[in-house]
Amino acid sequence: MAQHLLDLFAIESLWTEEQRLVRDSVRRFARERYAPVLQKAWDDERFPDELVPEIAQLGVLGAQLHGYGCAGMDAAGYGLTMRELEYVDSGLRSFASVQGALCMYPIHAFGSEEQRERFLPRMARGELIGCFGLTEPDSGSDPGSMRTRAKKVDGGYVLDGAKMWITNAPVAGIAVVWAKTGEDASSIRGFLVERGFAGFSTPRMHGKHSLRASWTGEIALEGCFVPDANVLPGVQGLKGPLSCLTQARFGIAWGVLGAALSCFDTAVAYSQERKQFGKPIAGFQLTQQKLVEMASGIINGHLLVNHLSGLKDRGTLTPTQVSLAKRDCVRTAIETARSARTVLGANGIMADYPVMRHAQNLESVLTYEGTHEVHTLALGRAITGVDAFS
Amino acid sequence: MKILVTIKRVEDYESKIKVKPDGTWIVTDGVNYRANPFDEIAVEEALRLRDANMPSEVIAVSVGSELSVNEIRSALAMGADKGILVKQAGWVDSDAVARCLQKVIEREKPDLVLMGKQAVDVDDNVTGQLLAEYLGWGQATFASKHESLESAEEKAKKPGVKLAADKASVEVIREIDGGLETLSVKLPAIVTVDLRLNVPRYASLPNIMKAKKKPVEELDPKALGVDVTPKVKVLKVEPPPARAAGIKVPDVAALVQKLHSDAKVI
């Protein structure tokens, strides 16, 4: 009998008993509670917010952080959580990434004790949803060129500018907004902008063909006053947003392996059942080659993220290492999704199977959190010592 | 209130099960294991009863190989307070399990024992009944409840097995053919649970982290004075017959005719 790919390579033996419990619990939640409402959410182009209390109850939000009501999980346990969420849909994993890695992490790492206590427990309980505002209409891969400005005034700052492509923005109660306090990138500071602050609004963006089960919006800042108490004291310059992205990218590398596995599992099962020319299409060499390419990518990806998890737990993980993992795992996932789509023939384009949805979602994942090209340049620079960015 | 709940390691119902060519057992390679789903319902009920009747304690007990500690951990991760593993590798029949549990119960002296009505591996549906007999305790099998699994009571995680005000008995609603029966059972008692009693919670990540620090005691059946030599011998294991191919009937009259003459259902 054919064994499951992960068993064939004893991938399961990499996890501790506790990590397996984490995986199973998140898996059950994602497949039993989230999957049934997903298609409707996708059709309606919305994230099913009604499930946030259950997601929070499970302890997923900020699971990698210690204290303040967070689970304090090790890196692989956190990674498996992301994988199981994204097995169902990248939108669900994106929600968790933005909340935990892009919003809770900077407050945890760079916030004052007062800020941590004020925001983190509510964010872990899902009562306060966060969004992360870095990208702007004219500033994407080059965030140092951002135009959003924070002008110092008595008791705080006044923010003016616009952020775009911001996940969770339409429903967020708090936005971690990055803005320049001076002319150059070294003057960038992080601001905790709360819903209700005058001059803060978050129009929703419509018409996505990807990541439809996820909120995306803009952040408009028009003379928005942010008190000093809501400025992150612990960081200045691009290091602030970039270190958040390193956290999130680590989770993305793990997460997309879930999307890849979902496509792979679907393609294997389909190929064993679908018969043409008198035998299952799994019996054709060309089909087997496709499945083997997917399998290699998925196994390599697991070994890579598991290695990085060990480094993360030891505190030595570098942004370059995460760049490679994000780039490589997303490439594996999107190639797996596209190839699985062909194995399913015409059925591959239908909503009855998850493959086309994953393929569409992964187009966003390929671009956000540093495009595939930008990670290539980051790695190229690390390897050659020559900067090819500009 | 002290509640003892049993949890068995069984083949995952999502795994593809294949019978060994010699028909002695199933092929275990590549099969995943998990906690018996009925036992998870028993754990959930135990936790709800504990939380509604503090101070209380929930002890999760398994009889099985050292791998069964995984299922005990999953009960601890759901919220049970401590675990006991009666360690015995290989095939243990339901009677031996009941006699091991008897010894554990005589030592732990719980007020209530909650168990799955059966384990989904061999579907015996006897361990709870045997245990009640050996202990000389009352029993209520197939615990269910009036409220649906979509009801507000269920969402609020209210126990379906209710402790009487004087704490001397529990009220159990049983699923019987064509309806529900309400019993009052004097404590201590054995209650086995059915599918429609509750929806077990997902172990939360913080609770999984905490479960690591909860104690799991290991016991040896010999030290408990139990001879686990099976009384039941498995003679042969066979796969269910392959489903015959369907047929197409030309019209309703032919369908009715077939249902009458071949299927004999009308």
Ligand SMILES: Cc1cc2nc3c(=O)[nH]c(=O)nc-3n(C[C@H](O)[C@H](O)[C@H](O)COP(=O)(O)OP(=O)(O)OC[C@H]3O[C@@H](n4cnc5c(N)ncnc54)[C@H](O)[C@@H]3O)c2cc1C
């Ligand atoms: C669904 C979705 C959700 C998002 N959520 C968020 C969020 O929550 N918060 C947030 O701040 N942002 C978010 N983003 C924005 C995302 O991070 C940006 O889209 C990304 O950084 C790329 O920026 P851009 O789209 O402006 O593309 P550009 O930077 O304009 O790039 C266009 C193309 O040019 C290439 N390119 C650019 N510079 C170079 C170079 N030097 N060398 C070679 N090639 C280059 C890129 O690789 C790309 O192929 C989200 C995006 C999407 C699609």
